[in-house]
Amino acid sequence: MNIKRFFAVFKARNIEFFRDKSSLSWNLFFPVLLLVGFSFIFSGDGRSAYKVGWIEETKKIQGEAIQNPFKDTRFIDFINYKDIEIAKGKLSRHTIDLVIAHHRKRYWVNDESAKSYLVEKIFSDKLEGYTRGQTRGKKIRYIDWVLPGILGMNMMFSCLFGVGYVIVRYRKNAVLKRLKATPLSAFEFVSAQLLSRLFIVMFMSVIVYSGCNLLFDFFMLGSYFDLFIIGMLGAFCLISLGLLVASRSKSEELIGGLLNVTSWPMMMLSGVWFSLEGAPPALKVFADFLPLTHLVAGAREVITEGATLADISYHVNCLLLMSAIFLSLGSYFFSWNAER
Incomplete structure (x- = not known):
């Protein structure tokens, strides 16, 4: 060289x-x-699609769990996560609009996100009996x-x-x-x-x-x-x-x-x-x-x-x-x- x-x-x-x-x-x-x-x-929130984080269950729980009662809703994408904290982090950054842990009967919303508010209203009847959680964060x-x-x-x-x-x-x-x-x-x-x-x-x-x-x-x-x-x-x-x-x-x-x-x-x-x-x-x-x-x-x-x-x-x-x-x-x- x-x-x-x-x-x-x-x-x-x-x-x-x-x-x-x-x-x-x-x-x-x-x-x-x-x-x-x-x-x-792409400025503003004009897109019609919503994204919901779905917490995957363990193998044992999956075998016992019933079918997902939410996923028959049209125009909403469900994204599977194994880690609740990762899903909540994405929710706080407005990357997804709602997080649902079905087996735990819990869900989280971002109070600063208009889309999160709307998705919660869409699922209001199905979320009865679930514990509500909140996250906050600057929008990306x-x-x-x-x-x-x-x-x-x-x-x-x-x-x-x-x-x-x-x-x-x-x-x-x-x-x-x-x-x-x-x-x-x-x-x-x-x-x-x-x-x-x-x-x-x-x-x-x-x-x-x-x-x-x-x-x-x-x-x-x-x-x-x-x-x-x-x-x-x-x-x-x-x-x-x-x-x-x-x-x-x-x-x-x-x-x-x-x-x-x-x-x-x-x-x-x-x-x-x-x-x-x-x-x-x-x-x-x-x-x-x-x-x-x-x-x-x-x-x-x-x-x-x-x-x-x-x-x-x-x-x-x-x-x-x-x-x-x-x-x-x-x-x-x-x-x-x-x-x-």
């Missing part, structure tokens, strides 16, 4: 990016435009909830396309072939590309978040340091995936298709726009194999639940494991030449 050669490639790639004014502007203003748009589209706006998804999606596109297209263009224009004739090793080149893109992505994300925070005053319960770490791990993993996808391709048209196939499932199924709570189990299992899922979920838990890195260790470990797999495969399949 020669530091001078590594730094020369690292510096050249950064200068190339920042001189491209259109790309720089897109990375700065695209997430801002999305946040502004969604803040208007949709824009606060969707923020990690938008920033994560922006990072995903920047990581995948920023690395994939560049490497394919270098390979197609024989830049990689010329670099192969220099003392620069494949490890030095790939490391410089990876760290350069990581620096650019995190730099742009910090600027976008800071600027939007002045405008929207985002909700934040956790540590900014933990948020930065999970963001960096997610970006590193996505860059590694971009290197893997571009490791052999020599066509810009092909790499465009491959990157779209890679990015679109993550954009739709990684919890960017909507929660996967209540989704079919098979869909959740598939989403667990997507790097963006762990980036968004980890960042969202830090922001809205005050989670620490230890609390989101599952997402951290998944991102580290995926990064190791993607880097190993990308290094193994990497080709300097345009010819296969």
Whole structure:
């Protein structure tokens, strides 16, 4: 590992990016435009669906319990929770509208939530004989909830396309072939590309978040340091995936298709726009194999639940494991030449 050669490639790639004014502007203003748009589209409580947290019973109690008398109510989603405190925490943040522990004959409402009040009225006849509990807490706006998804999606596109297209263009224009004739090793080149893109992505994300925070005053319960770490791990993993996808391709048209196939499932199924709570189990299992899922979920838990890195260790470990797999495969399949 020669530091001078590594730094020369690292510096050249950064200068190339920042001189491209259109790309720089897109990375700065695209997430801002999305946040502004969604803040208007989803402002207020105009959506008709309600969510009720349902406390799952133990196996013994489940065998004795009668059928749920609430779930025949239309237009209300029931989300199962094993931990009452987790469910109450979500209720206090207005994420769900009511919590019911059927076996204990107890339920909880959020007195500061209009939707919680309405759901209690809807179930008023069925809740007779239940003990009423209350929670309070600051409401998490949709824009606060969707923020990690938008920033994560922006990072995903920047990581995948920023690395994939560049490497394919270098390979197609024989830049990689010329670099192969220099003392620069494949490890030095790939490391410089990876760290350069990581620096650019995190730099742009910090600027976008800071600027939007002045405008929207985002909700934040956790540590900014933990948020930065999970963001960096997610970006590193996505860059590694971009290197893997571009490791052999020599066509810009092909790499465009491959990157779209890679990015679109993550954009739709990684919890960017909507929660996967209540989704079919098979869909959740598939989403667990997507790097963006762990980036968004980890960042969202830090922001809205005050989670620490230890609390989101599952997402951290998944991102580290995926990064190791993607880097190993990308290094193994990497080709300097345009010819296969």
